[in-house]
Amino acid sequence: MTDKRIYLSESGMAKLRQTFNVSHVTVWKALTYKTESALAEKIRYVALTQLGGTASKELEASVECETSHEEVEKTMTQTFGPRVKLVFFKEGNVVRMYVDGKEEKKAFCKDIPSFMAFQQEVELKALTL
Numbered sequence: 001m002t003d004k005r006i007y008l009s010e011s012g013m014a015k016l017r018q019t020f021n022v023s024h025v026t027v028w029k030a031l032t033y034k035t036e037s038a039l040a041e042k043i044r045y046v047a048l049t050q051l052g053g054t055a056s057k058e059l060e061a062s063v064e065c066e067t068s069h070e071e072v073e074k075t076m077t078q079t080f081g082p083r084v085k086l087v088f089f090k091e092g093n094v095v096r097m098y099v100d101g102k103e104e105k106k107a108f109c110k111d112i113p114s115f116m117a118f119q120q121e122v123e124l125k126a127l128t129l
Contacts, residue, residue: 006031012051044128080126
């Protein structure tokens with residue numbers, strides 16, 4: 001049996017219940033991937049990005065990253081699982097996150113640390129889906 005889940009402190013779980021106005025069971029089902037819904041995705045995303053949640057090893061292993069470089073288009077593409085993609089446009093240093101083929105976020109990355117922070121956000125998004 002795999003343990004695909006996000007670990008979070010009790011205070012973090014309380015914050016999620018308060019923020020989303022939901023029950024303990026709703027938070028637990030979202031963090032243990034028993035529920036697949038837009039609300040569950042939001043709960044998981046906030047847990048990972050804002051409340052210090054930690055993904056289980058099984059969950060981290062479930063999102064593989066594949067990188068390709070398109071020289072003619074001058075882009076680098078990274079896919080995180082089947083639904084999330086990061087595209088870095090070398091001209092202009094613009095990076096975009098796509099979820100299910102739709103652009104969800106765009107940023108200007110002036111240096112490697114800012115790109116890596118965006119990349120980590122994209123990976124966390126993939127973990128929440």
